[in-house]
Amino acid sequence: MMVHRFEEYAHNPRGRSAVCFVATASPGVLSYRFLCEAISQLYARQLSVVGMGAWGERNWFKEMDIDMKDDSGKTYLPEFILADASGKLLGRLGAYTEAEELDAFFGTHLPGDQAEADTPPLRIDLKALFALDQLLSPYAPFSDEAGVAADAFLTTLAPQFSGLTSVSWLRDSLAAAQRLQTPTDRYALRRPVASLVKIAPDVASYCAELANWDSHRVYPVLLGNTSWTAKFIRAFEPDEIVQLEPGRTSSTSPTEPTILRTLLSSIGAVAEATPSLDDLNAQMIAASGGVPIGAVVIDPASPLALAGMALASARYQPVILASSPGPFESVPSFSAAEEMRKTMLTQIEALGVPYESYGDSLDGLTLACEFPFRYHSSPRDAERGIRALDDLLTRKNNGARWGIAGRLMGDAGSAVYRAMCSLFLAPRQALFFSRYSEGGAPWKHYSPRTAAAAFGEIVPCQTARHKEATIDRWKALTANGNRATNVFINSSGGAFGWSVSGGKAKPEDIPDSVPCQVHIIHSGSAARPRDPKSILGRWLEAGAHTYFGSMSEPLLEAFVTPDRVAARLFNGFPLGMAARSLLGPYSFPWRLVYFGDPLAPLNQELKKTSVGTDAP
Known part of the structure; x- marks a missing residue:
């Protein structure tokens, strides 16, 4: 028997003698991640592992007569389908409870001498692994029991598995989930909000007014007398509304020096005549207390730059200045998207601030620039197809989140409106x-x-x-x-x-x-x-x-x-x-995608202060 559509699905770029299809109904759970990686490591010279998802590849599942349920009818187990390099079916294993059964399966069905005698046994407590899946279910109330079970599972791992990315993913993601159980105020604005709205008629006056924010207070600055501005004012109900005079220049976008000077001044720092990005980020990081809650990617030529500037200043976020890596509608390959992720991670690491501890370090990535929206997944992934690039950008090398991305949208006026809403309402x-x-x-x-x-x-x-x-x-x-x-x-x-x-x-x-x-x-x-x-x-x-x-x-x-x-x-x-x-x-x-300020909390404790007589 041949594996159905083998040529379409078999991803075997290194020409291994066998291909192992791992069929799953839950491609993100720990058991699937771990078993794929462990088998890839144990049989690295013998086979190539390819994931198959029950939703995206459901026709293939029907053709291969795969039922994801075990004998109890309750637990979804990965099924292993082994084929040689031509697509001939060598064997399949869909019901198992012990690691020895997996070892025996590969030892029996790998072609020729591929099941090498020196291949170590899997030595994993499968029952504990599958039980941990259930504890980490999105429908199970998150509890200390999950953490205890995860720790117990990790302590039983053989040394050859301790460095697997699925293991570090579990540690990082479990710690992050636990942090989100604890109340925090780190995402609230650090400066008082004045009951004041200023309306800038152009880019120059907007930047000049944003520069009037200081270390003692902030307030909304809107762009133009538009329906967006009117909508915001009705919701904010300021004590005072100020119409600003036009700026000195007619530019439709801020220059890089203008961005740097504006942001430095807006946090109460001294802006040199020719400030550098390093100067700005050092001041932002210091103002944040050393651990900023996010970073903002700004393309000065983008209409989103003005909104990004406001979010960077208000939340004391360092800035990454960058041009667009590609049009919004482009759909890069997985390899191209992965390069974008690595580039972003390098830029985040270059800021020199803690970012790896999701939930209490640098957690947000605001995209105030043009960025591709979609990308093609890896040909080895289960559930292949289109995915959201934003969800890839904020991942560590082990797949765990270091943060979350928020994509700004619209023209300059509507983007500024949305930024001010997230900050001040x-x-x-x-x-x-x-x-x-x-x-x-x-x-x-x-x-x-x-x-x-x-x-x-x-x-x-x-x-x-x-x-x-x-x-x-x-x-x-x-x-x-x-x-x-x-x-x-x-x-x-x-x-x-x-x-x-x-x-x-x-x-x-x-x-x-x-x-x-x-x-x-x-x-x-x-x-x-x-x-x-x-x-x-x-x-x-x-x-x-x-x-x-x-x-x-x-x-x-x-x-x-x-x-x-x-x-x-x-x-x-x-x-x-x-x-x-x-x-x-x-x-x-x-x-899944998020549009807007990624660090916008409920703001239920937000209070406005009276303007007073010393308003700038």
């Missing part, structure tokens, strides 16, 4: 709209009941759950426009349609809105970010300043459950961090 009302059933798994895990109760403690909260989540109910809740500053939607569909109970809704059913954060569990709502007729595009046009969703089919398990998102938010973590999976089956670089 507090929650006023929440809306939870979920069409998911609450009676059975997995849908019941995404019930907004607990999250809505948490928000209801601080702001008025409206909910529509399951059968109540109809189009008529949606229109009634938003009859006067969306008034909720925090919107959570559970739906399904694509970029141009979303399901409601008993029917369908369209992007045009999304009304004009107050400035808001949007979290949407849905397939592909963010697939067409620049199309105003798409779901994401419509929310951005309506007034959303941050948005978390998916750019292609991610599968439900990729999303963090609403109760856990809310718990992290109320612990003080930004939405971008609260919504990202760390240990789940789709915690590898995947298809």
Whole structure:
């Protein structure tokens, strides 16, 4: 028997004598990561390992008659299918509980003398490994039990496995998940917010006014008398509004020296006539207390530069000045995308600040520049296809997150509006709209009941759950426009349609809105970010300043459950961090995306101070 579509799927660039297909329903779980890597190491000279995902390669699974469940019908185990270099099936193993069974399988089926006598045994407690998968499930309440089980598993590993990237990934990701359990205030603004709005008519006056921020206070600076400015002012309700005079130059984008001088002055530092980027970043890092919460990538030629400058200053973030690595619509190969990731990691390391400890070091990467949106995954990965480049950029070499990325969008005026919203607006009302059933798994895990109760403690909260989540109910809740500053939607569909109970809704059913954060569990709502007729595009046009969703089919398990998102938010973590999976089956670089300031927390403690008579 031949392996179906062997030539299409077999990735064997080094010409090994065998190819091992590892079929999985959960390509991000520890057991899959570990077993793929361990087998690749043990049989490095004999075979090439290729992952196969049950969703993306589901037709292949049918052709190969693969059932991912074990005899209990509960646990999903990786299945091993071994073929020679021509595609001839050598053997398969789909039900096993002991490592000795894996050793025997490869020893029996590898061709000729490929199962070398000196190959060490796997020596791994598979039962403990699979049990740990269950403890780290996105639906299991995160507890100390998971940490204890992980430590116990790690202590039993043979020395040859201690350096595997899956092992370091587990250590890093588990520690990060534990940090997100602890309340923090490190993402809150460090300077008082004045109840003042200044409106700049052009780039020069905007930069000049941003330079008037200092070490004692900050305040919103908007660009132009636009509908964006009016929307922000209605939400912020300042004591005073100041219309600025035009600047001295007519440039449509800031120069690099202007960016450096503006940012230095805006944090109360002395700006030399010809400041350097090193000078700026040294001052930013010092102002942050030595451990900045993020970094901002700014392309001076981009219309997003002005928004990036405000976020860098307000949050004391060092800056990376860079030109675009490629157009938004380009789709680089995995190797090209991986080079972008490595380049970004090198630039982060060059800042000389702690970044590896996700949750209490440099955690955010703001993209105030043009960047490719999608990339092609590796041909060896399970669930091959299009993925979100932003989710790859903030990964360490072992695949664990060092941070989260946020992509700024729009023209200069709308991007500045969104930056000011994330910095200076507090929650006023929440809306939870979920069409998911609450009676059975997995849908019941995404019930907004607990999250809505948490928000209801601080702001008025409206909910529509399951059968109540109809189009008529949606229109009634938003009859006067969306008034909720925090919107959570559970739906399904694509970029141009979303399901409601008993029917369908369209992007045009999304009304004009107050400035808001949007979290949407849905397939592909963010697939067409620049199309105003798409779901994401419509929310951005309506007034959303941050948005978390998916750019292609991610599968439900990729999303963090609403109760856990809310718990992290109320612990003080930004939405971008609260919504990202760390240990789940789709915690590898995947298809979920975040638009806006990645370090925007709830701001529920934000207070405005009176302007006084000494306003600049």
